[in-house]
Amino acid sequence: MKKYKSFLRIRFINGLQYRAAAYAGVATQFAWGFMELLMFRAFYKADPSAFPMEFSQLSSYIWLQQAFLALFMTWFFENDIFEAIARGNVAYELVRPMNLYNMWFVKNVASRLSRAALRCMPILLVAFHLPRPYNISLPDSPASFLAFLVSMALGTFVVVAFCMLVYITTFYTLSPLGVKIISISLVDFLSGSLIPLPFLPDGIRSVVELLPFASIQNVPLRIYSGNIAGYEAALSIVLQIFWLLFLIALGRLTLARALKKVVVQGG
Amino acid sequence: MRLYLKYFAIHLKSQLQYRTSFILTTLGQFLISFSAFLTIYFMFSRFHTVEGFSYSEVLLCFAIVLTAFAVAECFARGFDTFAAMIGNGEFDRIMVRPKNEIFQVLASKIEFSRAGRFVQALIIFIYAISASGIYWSMDKFLTLLLMMISGVVIFSGLFIIYAGLCFFTTEGLEFINIFTDGGREFGMYPLSIYGKEVLRFYTYVIPLALFQYYPFLYLTGRVQSFLYMLAPLPGILFIVPCLVFWKIGVRRYKSIGS
Numbered sequence: 069m070k071k072y073k074s075f076l077r078i079r080f081i082n083g084l085q086y087r088a089a090a091y092a093g094v095a096t097q098f099a100w101g102f103m104e105l106l107m108f109r110a111f112y113k114a115d116p117s118a119f120p121m122e123f124s125q126l127s128s129y130i131w132l133q134q135a136f137l138a139l140f141m142t143w144f145f146e147n148d149i150f151e152a153i154a155r156g157n158v159a160y161e162l163v164r165p166m167n168l169y170n171m172w173f174v175k176n177v178a179s180r181l182s183r184a185a186l187r188c189m190p191i192l193l194v195a196f197h198l199p200r201p202y203n204i205s206l207p208d209s210p211a212s213f214l215a216f217l218v219s220m221a222l223g224t225f226v227v228v229a230f231c232m233l234v235y236i237t238t239f240y241t242l243s244p245l246g247v248k249i250i251s252i253s254l255v256d257f258l259s260g261s262l263i264p265l266p267f268l269p270d271g272i273r274s275v276v277e278l279l280p281f282a283s284i285q286n287v288p289l290r291i292y293s294g295n296i297a298g299y300e301a302a303l304s305i306v307l308q309i310f311w312l313l314f315l316i317a318l319g320r321l322t323l324a325r326a327l328k329k330v331v332v333q334g335g
Numbered sequence: 336m337r338l339y340l341k342y343f344a345i346h347l348k349s350q351l352q353y354r355t356s357f358i359l360t361t362l363g364q365f366l367i368s369f370s371a372f373l374t375i376y377f378m379f380s381r382f383h384t385v386e387g388f389s390y391s392e393v394l395l396c397f398a399i400v401l402t403a404f405a406v407a408e409c410f411a412r413g414f415d416t417f418a419a420m421i422g423n424g425e426f427d428r429i430m431v432r433p434k435n436e437i438f439q440v441l442a443s444k445i446e447f448s449r450a451g452r453f454v455q456a457l458i459i460f461i462y463a464i465s466a467s468g469i470y471w472s473m474d475k476f477l478t479l480l481l482m483m484i485s486g487v488v489i490f491s492g493l494f495i496i497y498a499g500l501c502f503f504t505t506e507g508l509e510f511i512n513i514f515t516d517g518g519r520e521f522g523m524y525p526l527s528i529y530g531k532e533v534l535r536f537y538t539y540v541i542p543l544a545l546f547q548y549y550p551f552l553y554l555t556g557r558v559q560s561f562l563y564m565l566a567p568l569p570g571i572l573f574i575v576p577c578l579v580f581w582k583i584g585v586r587r588y589k590s591i592g593s
Contacts, residue, residue, distance in 0.1 A: 252367070
């Protein structure tokens, strides 16, 4: 356990180095969130009664999404893992007295955390002070804030567990490009990062909400604003735990099988 | 031009070597724009209209922006990955060759997998053109053509600025994505839906509206003035400051060694 902890710390500190990039990133995310809000405002003006959530809930959703982008987005892959697999450096990783799955998992979580830590504060601060209803409102209740934190951690783990599967397929395909881009585009849509899931038609939505991808950002962001509350929130968190365990089990299994017949490229 | 065609053939051949990866990437590009299309579809099945624009009109706008972006990205991809080129010293090699740098960067990468996006745009285009109920007279057709050309040029200009920034920072700056990727994502809708200030910004600072919004009003018969039809022409001029910026960057370029 200790070695994973120090591993986490190293990656975290490493991630904190890129401060200039982070500030540029904050500006980007801020502008992005702003444009998105304006777009939804235009639709809201067209027909307020068709809006599936309150506008203030949507604002909270979008700002939190931008603030914690690094935690939830599928496209933050660790490129050195892909490279290690494709170039054969994975051999070095295998001789280390650590479990490969755990090590990669920790690596991913750490770099996501450090990115988010650098970026979330400025966005949250500014977004809190925007005029209503374009700001982040306070959490619905202390209980929902607590549930939000738990669910946010779970969501991060779920997306990392999913990314692990993408890394592992590289053992078979060698070039990660295709799988990467396909999984990104699918997950982006199904997780509610393009438009929040309540905007989907009801039939489709009820199916999509059961998929593992809905357990990434959809649950925590909606719990925060009280869009999912009470019994429903508890149920969603249980579903998150289920998918997390499932994805981890699947990842470990496929990794073990891939390693059994791994051919290390080059010398 | 002949040299470019030669590069073109080489890139095509080399990318077709990794056939599975190529097909998957193309498919992925298709899917990415497809999910963008789905968001429009779902939003409109709920709201039906936005700021007076109908579903088929927004689709037409989406298709135009997507096509322009796909073409620009396919050919100007070298600028998009320019940070790497400075990082690994490839640009030094370009500087010593007796050919224009812009030409060489342009020819250094041609991304054919963007065809996935392009095909998508084409399909939506065909649908939107037939569904929008626009009578395609000669002038409308000309407007459409101007929009396309201007769009490709403006997006390429943005890629060039993005690359030019690398001369000053040696690393790509993320915020220009607001205009490239953002231009694609938010340009799905006519830019007026974001409000007056945003429209003004996209008219005078980053002239996306010149090819995407004003001529679009003419196309859909909202205005009759020919001025709107010709708005893409000043949009094309956007490339001039981009190239000047690039030139300034090249002049102060210092190799980073290695």
